[in-house]
Amino acid sequence: MRLLKDNIKIVHFSLLISCLNFLFFHFPFFKFIFNNVDYKSFNGITIIICFIILMLVANAFAFFLMLFLLRFVGKTILILFFIVNAIAVYFINTYGVIINAEMMGNVVNTNYAEASGFFSIKLLLYIILLGVIPGIIIIKAKIVNVTFKRFSAITLASLLFMLAVVFANSKNWLWVDKNSPVLGGLAMPWSYTVNLSLFFVHKHQENEKEILLPDATIKDNRKSVVVLVIGESARSENFSLYGYSKNTNPFLSKTPGVFHFNATSCATYTTAGVKCILEHKNTGELYEILPNYLYRNGVEVVWRTTNWGEPPVHIKNYLNKEALMKDCKGDGCYYDEVLLNNLKEQIAASTKNKVLIILHTSTSHGPEYSKKYPPQFETFKPVCNSVELAKCSNTELVNAYDNTIGYTDYILYNVIEDLKQLKEYKSAMIFVSDHGESLGEKNLYMHGLPLSLAPKQQYNIPFIVWTSDNSLKQLKTENSLSQDYVFHSVLNFLSIQSPVYNEELNIFK
Numbered sequence: 001m002r003l004l005k006d007n008i009k010i011v012h013f014s015l016l017i018s019c020l021n022f023l024f025f026h027f028p029f030f031k032f033i034f035n036n037v038d039y040k041s042f043n044g045i046t047i048i049i050c051f052i053i054l055m056l057v058a059n060a061f062a063f064f065l066m067l068f069l070l071r072f073v074g075k076t077i078l079i080l081f082f083i084v085n086a087i088a089v090y091f092i093n094t095y096g097v098i099i100n101a102e103m104m105g106n107v108v109n110t111n112y113a114e115a116s117g118f119f120s121i122k123l124l125l126y127i128i129l130l131g132v133i134p135g136i137i138i139i140k141a142k143i144v145n146v147t148f149k150r151f152s153a154i155t156l157a158s159l160l161f162m163l164a165v166v167f168a169n170s171k172n173w174l175w176v177d178k179n180s181p182v183l184g185g186l187a188m189p190w191s192y193t194v195n196l197s198l199f200f201v202h203k204h205q206e207n208e209k210e211i212l213l214p215d216a217t218i219k220d221n222r223k224s225v226v227v228l229v230i231g232e233s234a235r236s237e238n239f240s241l242y243g244y245s246k247n248t249n250p251f252l253s254k255t256p257g258v259f260h261f262n263a264t265s266c267a268t269y270t271t272a273g274v275k276c277i278l279e280h281k282n283t284g285e286l287y288e289i290l291p292n293y294l295y296r297n298g299v300e301v302v303w304r305t306t307n308w309g310e311p312p313v314h315i316k317n318y319l320n321k322e323a324l325m326k327d328c329k330g331d332g333c334y335y336d337e338v339l340l341n342n343l344k345e346q347i348a349a350s351t352k353n354k355v356l357i358i359l360h361t362s363t364s365h366g367p368e369y370s371k372k373y374p375p376q377f378e379t380f381k382p383v384c385n386s387v388e389l390a391k392c393s394n395t396e397l398v399n400a401y402d403n404t405i406g407y408t409d410y411i412l413y414n415v416i417e418d419l420k421q422l423k424e425y426k427s428a429m430i431f432v433s434d435h436g437e438s439l440g441e442k443n444l445y446m447h448g449l450p451l452s453l454a455p456k457q458q459y460n461i462p463f464i465v466w467t468s469d470n471s472l473k474q475l476k477t478e479n480s481l482s483q484d485y486v487f488h489s490v491l492n493f494l495s496i497q498s499p500v501y502n503e504e505l506n507i508f509k
């Protein structure tokens, strides 16, 4: 290639890299624009052309700045951009995700086992063709720099040109503003660089210090236990309890005392959903969460998890999957049943009268739904076994997902059976999902879209409650619950008095 042998001017090189960046990584970006403007109208054409020009110039300008100011480091960053762009576009094309601050939070919090579930040959091809090969061109290119005077002139001209285009388009600002979450999430490499920074800024702000709630008092000595089961990506429309045509709740539907409420999640991703389930009100602040609060005020609290993403938990009994698997026997130990291992014994062994158990499941976590339940729970067949959704029919994907709901049904039924045997306790089981899941509706998969854009499947969640006969607790008839109901209902059931208690957010009569 001539390009690799001859010298190339820095401005030309920046434009060339910007063109490659545009051609390789912005199909989803412009597909979104085409779907959301009337491209047969003059205004629609204007938006599209202006976006193309702005994107080419703005990226070329950014690359020019990096190469001029950082020299060799600038080249290295460009190569990194192409490789990460390739990975990002693979995920956008395969799963319909948008790379926003929440998604970057998911990426940062994803452990190796989860990440390796996404690996595929197609991903490798993306990285080599769109990342490594342009990377080689960038390394080999012999760039001729400009003087500082010329650098200043180019910078000024570029800025003025971009401002002119932006202001000439002022009547489209509202359109851009409305669609900015998606556009920002599809523009490479800014989607992940900006949003990763945003994620860390948010994290720093929110986790600075947990705001303590005023002290609580335990009102009676009656032995009571609540098992709060936090679901993962469970959406209500696939539960037969909520009217789904396939029987995904064979156990719960036959269990007396099981009630279900319509409910919505406060967000479409795990960290926010779990935080909303555990806090007394939905704020951007980090207040003392339910387990920390009750533990500090004399309640026995146990956290058992096969998942991640909860706010910091400060209690003695925190058991992750590894700890739970230690004395677990049988095939179920490799799945979410491990959360039930010795559960009854642990409750019975408590010296406290009030017990809160939190089971943080991962049962319906995608994309490999078919790996989240033991083989005997493969009720609906055939199932999708690939991480490349294009290789599965939608029926196969939904079958696999429905089997995870069937397995959830079995786990919840077993929690109830355990509680029934603890006769000296009055007991309750509450199951709430962190958020829902898309399974191909509107060509969307998984979850994590901003709430304002998300389809209902991503936030309509199951909220299932069982109480023991001896608790004599009846449920209110509420039309639709939020995740905020959990905190106050648990306080009510365990007879805990607190200045932050809100009777309006309590499901028990």
Ligand SMILES: [Zn+2]
Binding pocket: 232, 233, 269, 270, 271, 273, 434, 435
């Ligand atoms: Zn989740």
